[in-house]
Amino acid sequence: MPSPNFTDPPTERFAAVAEATRGPGWSMETRAFQPGDDPILQVHGLAKSFGSAQILKNINFDFQHNAITTVLGPSGTGKSVLIKHLVGLLAPDAGEVLVGGQDIWSMGENERYDMRTRFGVCWQDGALFGSMNLYDNVAFPLRKHTRKPEKEIEQIVMKALDEVGLAKAAHKAPNEVSGGMKKRAGFARALVMNPDIVLFDEPDSGLDPVRTSLLCDIIMDVHSQHGGTYLLVTHDIKTARKVSDYVGLIWKGEVVHYGPAHEAFEHQDPFVKQFLAGQSAGPLGMD
Ligand SMILES: Nc1ncnc2c1ncn2[C@@H]1O[C@H](COP(=O)(O)OP(=O)(O)OP(=O)(O)O)[C@@H](O)[C@H]1O
Ligand SMILES: [Mg+2]
Structure with a gap:
């Protein structure tokens, strides 16, 4: 299986990703995905x-499918x-959130509930249930939303834990593992429903640079296996440089820039340039 080169421009990476997915994937189902x-x-x-x-004043994004976008x-x-x-936890004052072309706030409560199963969400602190071990945390969405027998659940859960390097820690409680392990367990839990959209809120917060880099590797590996719309929000430029195919930048409630990562990092707009270079001189101050 060819290994995708993540420094390639997005289109070439898509080809590598599509090629890589021809092998046996993480999911119990095989899903073909195409660039574009x-x-x-x-x-x-x-x-x-x-x-x-x-x-938020006026936020517009058409998130590229089968790509990793970072919103900074x-x-x-x-x-x-x-x-x-x-994910439908907050209702907008104005505007639309479209999933598969359908506005989630124009649908009924039940439909919105079903729509949520298309999402895997990795919250800032892992949001694990403290009373359950990692295995049961990861199994939770399968037990709640499906009627799969325990044997099949076990296969899926162990495969997901293995993907994030936690197979041996399956029976540990959240308070027995490090912050990075909690985040990885949260990622495994986000994956078990085979979501086509995965969202990460500050995957790098509270992690040292090495753990952050390793977590980014796992995110990129899993994405290259399964595809999907991956969206990370962060203020960490290093994470964005490492994982992004696309970069969006929001400031004062609006999207200041959105486009392929290499364009963002070469952008000449004073705010984009200041933020992505992490400089103190520029339009962004402490206010
Ligand atoms: N439920 C809420 N009620 C009132 N204010 C809120 C609520 N949720 C968020 N805010 C406010 O909205 C603003 C944006 O918060 P948010 O947590 O989205 O910022 P962020 O960009 O994620 O910041 P960080 O990078 O520090 O995580 C903050 O001023 C916050 O206090
Ligand atoms: Mg935040």
């Missing part, structure tokens, strides 16, 4: 205020608020 598939996750004109504070923005810009809108 229509976006399955879109945000149009999203606006949200909390009281008098307008956090300074602390407090509303990245986590954006993720909550995408």
Whole structure:
């Protein structure tokens, strides 16, 4: 199986990814994916205020399918608020969140609930149930949303744990493992329903640079096996440089830039340049 070269431009990487997926995948099903598939996750004109504070003013994204997009923005810009809108946990004041072309806020509660099973979400702290070991945490969505027998659940869970390097820690409790392991367990749990959209809120927070880099490797490996729309929100430029096919940048409630990663890192707009270079001089201050 050829190994995708992640420094290639997106189109070449798609070809490598598509090639790599011809082998046996992680999922129990085999899913073919192609470069240039229509976006399955879109945000149009999203606006949200909390009281008098307008956090999101006009957010527009057609997230490229079968690619990893990183949405960057300074602390407090509303990245986590954006993720909550995408999965239907927060309702927008205006605008649409389209999944497979359907606005999730125009559908009924039951339909929105079903739609959520298309998402795998990795929350900042792993969001594991403290009373369950890693195995039961990862098995949870399968037991809740499917009628699969325990034997099949075991196969899926162990495969997912193995993919994130946690097969040997399956029976440990969350409080017995490190922060990086919790994040990996959260990723395994996000994967078991075979989602076509995977969202990560600050996958790098609280991890040292080496653990962050290793987690990024796992995210890229899993994505290259299964494809899908992967979206990471972070303020860590290093993570963005490492994993992104596409980069979006939000500031003051709007999308300042969205495009292929190599274009973002060469961009001349003063804010884009300052933020992606991590410089103190520029339009972004402490306010
Ligand atoms: N439920 C809520 N009620 C009121 N204000 C909220 C709510 N959720 C978020 N906010 C506010 O919205 C703003 C954006 O928050 P958010 O957590 O999305 O920022 P962020 O970009 O994820 O920041 P960080 O990089 O630090 O995680 C903050 O000022 C926050 O206090
Ligand atoms: Mg956040």
